[in-house]
Amino acid sequence: MSQTWNQHVVKKENKALVLETIQEKAPISRASIAQVTGLNKGTVSSLVSELIDEKLINESGTGESSGGRRPVMLLLNERAGYTISVDLGVKSILGVLTDLRGNIINEKRIRFQNDNVDEVLHLLYTLISELKLNAPTSEYGIVGIGVGVPGVVTTEGEILLAPNLGWKKVPLRKMLAEHYQVPITVENEANAGAYGEKVYGVGQFSTELVYASVSVGIGVGLILDGKLYKGLRGFSGELGHMTIEKDGVDCRCGNKGCWELYASEKALIEQAEKKGYKAASVEHIVEAANNGESKAIKLLEQLGDYLGVGITNIIHIFNPEQVVVGNTLQLAENYIMPAIERRIEKNAIGFNKNDVQLNVAKLKKHSTVMGMAAFNIEKFFKSSENEIMPN
Numbered sequence: 001m002s003q004t005w006n007q008h009v010v011k012k013e014n015k016a017l018v019l020e021t022i023q024e025k026a027p028i029s030r031a032s033i034a035q036v037t038g039l040n041k042g043t044v045s046s047l048v049s050e051l052i053d054e055k056l057i058n059e060s061g062t063g064e065s066s067g068g069r070r071p072v073m074l075l076l077n078e079r080a081g082y083t084i085s086v087d088l089g090v091k092s093i094l095g096v097l098t099d100l101r102g103n104i105i106n107e108k109r110i111r112f113q114n115d116n117v118d119e120v121l122h123l124l125y126t127l128i129s130e131l132k133l134n135a136p137t138s139e140y141g142i143v144g145i146g147v148g149v150p151g152v153v154t155t156e157g158e159i160l161l162a163p164n165l166g167w168k169k170v171p172l173r174k175m176l177a178e179h180y181q182v183p184i185t186v187e188n189e190a191n192a193g194a195y196g197e198k199v200y201g202v203g204q205f206s207t208e209l210v211y212a213s214v215s216v217g218i219g220v221g222l223i224l225d226g227k228l229y230k231g232l233r234g235f236s237g238e239l240g241h242m243t244i245e246k247d248g249v250d251c252r253c254g255n256k257g258c259w260e261l262y263a264s265e266k267a268l269i270e271q272a273e274k275k276g277y278k279a280a281s282v283e284h285i286v287e288a289a290n291n292g293e294s295k296a297i298k299l300l301e302q303l304g305d306y307l308g309v310g311i312t313n314i315i316h317i318f319n320p321e322q323v324v325v326g327n328t329l330q331l332a333e334n335y336i337m338p339a340i341e342r343r344i345e346k347n348a349i350g351f352n353k354n355d356v357q358l359n360v361a362k363l364k365k366h367s368t369v370m371g372m373a374a375f376n377i378e379k380f381f382k383s384s385e386n387e388i389m390p391n
């Protein structure tokens with residue numbers, strides 16, 4: 001049977017839809033897939049057969065019968081391939097090997113001091129290669145490598161600027177593609193974190209979610225209408241540089257009084273050192289607060305208050321269902337979350353305030369790597385029909 005190009009495109013889309021439905025709702029029968037997708041049963045059956053031949057799904061057991069013959073249930077073959085998903089942070093690299101359902105199979109972390117591009121890249125390649133070696137044998141092998149970075153990333157995967165790493169114009173996607181012959185994704189870490197929480201974390205049932213990644217700096221990832229919002233070229237969410245004090249402290253971005261100068265890990269540590277804490281870290285300050293030191297408690301509450309100022313602005317712009325606070329500062333959740341809530345209560349307009357839930361990231365340190373895993377898996381499922389050309 002010959003297919004026109006259009007028929008081919010429709011078939012490819014339908015197949016991706018069937019696979020996506022199995023991924024989300026497995027175990028599921030062919031009849032239920034037809035019901036959920038609106039495709040007719042014959043179409044579903046033939047697409048399911050192809051997916052079974054391609055080892056992307058399995059038939060398993062039997063489902064609940066509504067009287068007649070028990071239907072055969074379909075499951076995703078999550079061991080058909082693996083992803084390597086990385087969070088390239090300011091002082092450490094966290095990498096995970098996941099299966100196609102996002103289960104973590106292996107995890108590695110490398111800490112570093114020097115921000116030199118070549119040295120950090122060398123560590124990144126080492127980590128990726130180690131994870132690759134740990135992947136079990138599978139039909140498709142490594143299906144994608146994804147790296148989340150703390151900086152401005154173009155839609156082509158070039159890091160234009162990663163201020164806290166001191167990097168400028170690093171074409172990371174291209175560099176990784178020269179090393180590894182698999183699809184590569186490079187994304188801003190806050191965007192990835194937002195997506196990780198949306199797919200696997202606290203935001204699974206939210207279509208309007210704002211994820212604030214509070215670490216050395218502040219980045220914001222936006223899920224709007226159920227999708228990651230990236231702006232024209234991928235630069236959205238640079239809210240760490242919204243002005244909250246018009247004649248405030250100078251920021252290296254050229255502006256004054258940026259949010260991250262008052263509400264980030266860096267701000268906390270600077271303030272702590274002014275108050276006499278030596279070589280302070282977030283862990284150290286939280287521990288002091290837990291021991292009842294009022295100086296430490298006050299520092300964390302003040303930081304939470306500043307976070308609340310920025311989050312109130314964000315709430316007024318987006319009317320989100322959830323604001324999720326992630327990355328390093330979630331360690332201080334017992335002190336910062338109540339302070340954020342008090343500031344929202346005080347400053348936010350009622351009808352906006354009433355809608356919003358404030359949460360800590362459910363995936364903890366894994367929000368970004370899990371977002372990268374979700375991107376890798378999605379890309380693979382969308383591309384895995386490429387080999388079926390019209391005949």
Ligand SMILES: [Zn+2]
Pocket residue numbers: 240241251252253254255258
């Ligand atoms: Zn700034």
